[in-house]
Amino acid sequence: MAYSLGPNQYGKAEVRMVTVSRAGSVHSLQDLTVSTSLRGDLAATHLTGDNSDVVATDTQKNTVFAFAKEQPVGEIEDFALRLGRHFVSSFDQITGARVLIDSHGWDRVNAHAFSRGSSEIRTTAVTVSGDQHWVVSGLRDLVVLKTTGSEFHGYPRDKYTTLPETTDRILATAVTARWRYQGSGIDWSTSFSAIRDLLVTTFAEKHSLSLQQTLYAMGAAVMEARPEVAEIRLSMPNKHHFVVDLSPFGLENNNEVFYAADRPYGLIEGSVVRDDAEDPGLAWYTLPEF
Numbered sequence: 225m226a227y228s229l230g231p232n233q234y235g236k237a238e239v240r241m242v243t244v245s246r247a248g249s250v251h252s253l254q255d256l257t258v259s260t261s262l263r264g265d266l267a268a269t270h271l272t273g274d275n276s277d278v279v280a281t282d283t284q285k286n287t288v289f290a291f292a293k294e295q296p297v298g299e300i301e302d303f304a305l306r307l308g309r310h311f312v313s314s315f316d317q318i319t320g321a322r323v324l325i326d327s328h329g330w331d332r333v334n335a336h337a338f339s340r341g342s343s344e345i346r347t348t349a350v351t352v353s354g355d356q357h358w359v360v361s362g363l364r365d366l367v368v369l370k371t372t373g374s375e376f377h378g379y380p381r382d383k384y385t386t387l388p389e390t391t392d393r394i395l396a397t398a399v400t401a402r403w404r405y406q407g408s409g410i411d412w413s414t415s416f417s418a419i420r421d422l423l424v425t426t427f428a429e430k431h432s433l434s435l436q437q438t439l440y441a442m443g444a445a446v447m448e449a450r451p452e453v454a455e456i457r458l459s460m461p462n463k464h465h466f467v468v469d470l471s472p473f474g475l476e477n478n479n480e481v482f483y484a485a486d487r488p489y490g491l492i493e494g495s496v497v498r499d500d501a502e503d504p505g506l507a508w509y510t511l512p513e514f
């Protein structure tokens with residue numbers, strides 16, 4: 225039998241780290257989940273168990289905590305870049321690093337107290353390869369709903385089709401968005417806020433004939449307004465709200481009472497790509513080549 229070691233990577237997944245900035249009397253908080261993943265010449269440990277090239281995942285975890293102390297974490301993109309560059313520049317055998325960070329939101333109650341915000345998460349995935357890097361930032365679980373301004377009709381009907389056509393329905397989704405940055409000198413925080421705002425506003429204002437149309441409009445709005453974005457990918461479950469048949473009870477239901485189904489759900493996914501985007505030469509939106 226002929227076979228050999230294929231692509232591989234290893235690291236510490238989901239380091240849960242909370243940092244408190246105590247400068248001044250008003251504290252600030254960052255609540256992060258950090259995953260590191262390294263690639264390089266790691267054949268020896270796989271083939272013979274020789275670990276002389278293995279930067280232990282425990283060391284990777286410790287590096288995350290130590291870096292957070294040595295310098296303020298700052299924007300998650302900058303923190304991920306610092307970590308990725310450190311691993312690639314410190315160890316000859318490590319040629320690539322990927323650092324994923326989820327930032328969990330807390331709302332301020334007072335100077336020292338916080339309440340957990342919504343389930344929405346800000347994300348980044350930074351890949352460092354040699355002296356190049358790619359930053360893919362985004363968000364997960366941005367839940368939005370509109371009570372009108374959404375239609376769905378004109379689809380083919382076959383003997384399995386039962387869905388009634390509608391010119392007025394609830395449209396709801398939980399947006400996962402990932403956008404790849406290009407260029408340099410990006411203000412990560414300003415860019416994130418602007419893109420989030422464009423996504424929400426476009427969802428709300430674009431009259432929808434399908435969730436697919438809404439998805440494209442949301443991506444296109446980002447392309448129009450944010451030149452620092454080369455490409456955006458959106459994954460949007462259609463959180464169905466079905467009008468309940470109240471006729472057995474002699475009641476009319478004028479789009480007022482809905483059954484909010486949690487599954488199955490339609491899953492609408494797509495991307496909007498700038499024609500002249502720089503090509504990162506690497507699949508950036510999922511973990512690499514597996």
Ligand SMILES: O=c1[nH]c(=O)c2[nH]c(=O)[nH]c2[nH]1
Pocket residue numbers: 376387433434435436462490
């Ligand atoms: O916006 C929609 N797109 C679909 O593809 C679809 N399919 C479906 O059953 N309902 C919907 N809604």
